[in-house]
Amino acid sequence: MLENRRYIIQGFFVFIGLVFLVKLFALQIVNDTYSRQAESNTRQRIVEYPFRGLIYDRNDKLIVYNEPIYDLMVIPKDIQVTDTTSFCNLFEITKEDFEKNVLNARKYSYVKPSTFLKKISHEKYAQIQDQLYKFRGFYVNPRTVRRYSKPLLANELGYIGEVDQDFLDKDTTNSYKPGDYLGITGLEESYEDLLRGKRGVSYKLVNVSGIVKGAYKGGSNDTASIPGKNLISTIDLPLQEYAEKLLDGKRGSVVAIEPSSGEILVMASAPTYDPNLLTGKNLGDNFNKIKVDTTAPLFNRPIMARYPPGSIFKTVQALIALDKGVTTVDEKIKVNLTNIGDHAPAGIYDVKKGIRYSSNNYFYEVMRRVVLRGKGSNLFTDSAIGMDEWSEAVKKFGFGNVLGIDIPGEVPGNVPNTATYDKMHGKGRWAYSGVKSLSIGQGELLVTPLQVANLGAIIANRGHYIKPHLIKGIKENGKIEEFEYEKVYTGDHTEYYPEIIEGMAQAAKQTAPRAIINDIEIIGKTGTAENGKKDETLDHSVFMAFAPRENPKIAIAVYVENSGMGGRAAGMTASLIIEKYLRGYIKKNWWKREEYVLKGDFID
Template identity: 45%
Template sequence: MLENRRFVIIGFFALVGFIYLSRLFYLQVLDDSYSIESSSNSIKRVIEIPFRGQIYDRNGKLIVYNTPVYDLLVTPYKARVEDTLKFCRVLGIERRDFDSLMAAASAYSRVKPSTFLRQLSKEDFASIQDVMVDYSGFEFAKSSLRTYTAPTLANTLGYVSEITGAQLEKQEERYYRQGDYIGQNGVEKIYESDLRGKRGIKFVMQNVNGVYKGPWKNGILDTMAVAGENLYTGIDLAVQQYADSLMVNKVGSVVAIEPKTGQILTIVSAPSYDPNMLASRYFSKNFAALARNPYKPLFNRTVMASYRPGSTFKMIQALVGLEEGVITPSSGFSHAGSPIGCHNHPGTGTVALGVMHSCNPYFYNVFRRIVYNNDIRNTYKASAAGLDTWYGYVSKFGIGQRLGVDITGEYKGNLPNKKYYDRIIGEGRWKFSNIYSLSIGEGELLVTPIKMANVAAIIANRGYFYTPHVVGGIGDKRRIDTTFTRRRETGIAARHFEPVIEGMIGAVEGGTARRSKVQGITIAGKTGTSQNRVGDDHSIFIAFAPVDDPKIAIAVFVENAGAGGVAAAPIATLIIEKYLTGKVTNKALEESMKNANFMRKVVLPGQKRPAVADTARKRINNPDN
């Protein structure tokens, strides 16, 4: 009995010993991670950052690419710099810069490497590489710099910069580390997960001085970095640069869309800046300078600036009136009884003539009929119910809503309804006489330029649109978010668009935009003048062409330029001709617009505000409203 027990005990200890020996063999021989850890003095784990995906225009032209650069890293507890002044001369920095950079690195971690100098060029790296071997604690890491083929699209593309502490803490997956770069705005931010690629890891051998001695185990454990996916946009780079040239010395926006797809062809926020300014080691200094610029080049006016649409909104009024059945294509109105004045023009006996001549009394009466559903009683109850009906139609054009474009910072604008006026005036205290300015696109109505370009696309398509978007394809398979391929209906029957389009053609051929005709191209357009409490009014024009097979829909806003036919319409039609034909025939108009300087009319913060003429008188004398 005792003999059997002795064998059990011996067997137990033998089993335990075997288990320990097996584990030791696994850790020392089979498990590479243990080997790597035990050889930490000679084997280094190196993270390889992939190149970001490149960005192309619709014709395959490169817009954004990567230039290889080098970052200099420092591990404070290892750093040894006996002659600081000599070290600073080698790197081309001041002593105070050295002190602040070392302090920042130590504050982050004394035992972990962090960035000391960023984005050294290949030439800089080659000139100091051998010298830096003498300074322990410093090492180089290969990186890349975003580079732009042309100084354009800055606000749309966005920029890439070092990840912030707050972003590090908020990330859902632990992908980014201190010192990593991340898309901070625009397309770079929205498509970050596609553009960033996948990191690689390699193990290298080095001697006690940190000198590279080759890959460890011939790289058998290394994983390759995978470059980010390329983006293929709908932008026409040649037309984009042409539009930029027309918006020099102007404040405003240009947005052009391909109606059939919703792809953005051209998008200008003026004034802008060269995107290379925010893609260098001088990012902080350049960003601060741009932020101080009184003309706000960092403010993306295409999706963030809010304007009253003025007379460009009248087409929507006509379409809602036709759909509701309160007017017909042949409905006419006199000027009598309208509180909004008008300029001298022939009679407005049809919807087409109302649009062509931009008749204010005509659209006052259209809006009144929509709100009252032809039951003309100026009461709160009637106004509130009719206004919400009108709101339901207009909101389907994207007004007062975020369209969901792939550009950061999109504003909703403002589309007032019953709740809005109940809040600002008081429930039961307002009626039609308080809101009739909405009839001509004024009052509390606010839109962004991209929304009005989308309205032009809706009219071109006779009632539907695709959400405007910059990127038309991701990666080799050119995949796209299904949000941008879903057809969105306005609920307005296609037949109702014909009289409106007839009026828009008339406006270009012989109306308020007749100065901007293009030989051989039938353009449907509408001028507008947006009321402005500070300085001159804003010039607006929306259009599409060719009418029978629309390929481009456009909106142009030029701040403080006055009537729509003065600046916005000529710029829009020049861009239309350039896109459709590849050339411009009206050289005199082109030269005039390139040389026009409306920036001097812009009232900057702190400047004395000029007196603004009486609104009613401005409306009477303005041919756009």
């Protein structure tokens, strides 16, 4: 009996042992949950953020680059901070901030890492890296922020910012995760897909103190990040710097284009700001200050400001009339001063003389012929039909629509048509005589500085333009993969452009003598854009030009607000930029153009 009991007890213990063996086998071999949990206590998952693509100027000068920063990450379950005061002093935060950030991290996840502090500078990290081992549960994740080699091109380059939850909810591509950055405005936004790169991930072995001891499994599970593409811009950085210097302290803009390619050499807006302010941990505070600045530095005048074109638009009126055959370059038209106010004398005018003297009444007659073609049964229907034909012809020159420049924010300006005046006056209740101010670039007609510079390129090219753009292509392995841009023709004929150009050359000498450069011929046209404000006495100074006459290298539009005559502020600014680009330096002359423009007193 006793012998049987002994066997029963032995069998029971054997059975229990077998149960434990089976359970251990299941836990360790069949089910790896516990082994994975054990591994997770010794490994650390680190997101490898890609280097964002760089941006260069047309001559391979670096404009935008990356600077290292660090995010302090935390895993709540691993936190061991015995001296909170030392921690707060090291990271320059308050105890309230410490407790709040820990609470936020726990709300996000008790076991997953999240950001405790963002954008620790490279200099600050150098001071704290030797102290991190004291605070278990914390580690740093390297990142980069954008930096700018010069305080230029703020609105054109744009800035990057962290994605928010609203963006993530709408991101159908699933390309972004919390903590990622993306382009918010400018080129950063337009070329986000090329610049951003692709994130990777690495796994590190850590000891009980959270100190990294090496790669987990020799890095076999790691995926490398892929850097973004580097872009070559069309900007001439020294010329851009010079243009912004000339605009300093003023309100206005400069747009310069290479006519043969549509490449934008300069796009300057004033007032402006240093793009380095919108990077790093102070981005939010700096943005709020810039946003409420009453000088509106975020307003990108070259593509957002709308002005009446004034007298520069007379070149377009002439080109449309010649293209439609309602006049010829040789036709002499007798002009009196009864139809519209004028500063040019009465007399006999052809196209070239009309542009040279900027005769309002000559262009009144030119546009009247375009609009009143006898296609309607009466004066009112004839005006309505002709107005729509005129409007469509103007739009072929890039007005009234966006040109499609490769940064966001471009506005179309305004080219009125029959519907515009039907709404204003009633259908059949207006005629050409009521909209005659359009003939001299006033009235409801509005253009942007970019469109005016593009007009200069059209005339320089004798009848076509390449869509203006700021990025030439991708720079990869020392080579440039250039993008292709559309060529647009503005009319059916081109044989009359030499007369238009000669008229502009004579006009520049007559109306902008201070802008003349003896050995560089400037083909230009001055203008005055009405400011529309009764409390400001001076209108806006406008100058459109290109140079040289043959094989033009630069077309330009300059707007200087509230500075009066186009031949002074705008004309002299344009001539300085043209000379700087074509010659490489500014010759001294008796006008002292550079000193005059920098001083900014354009009444003298």
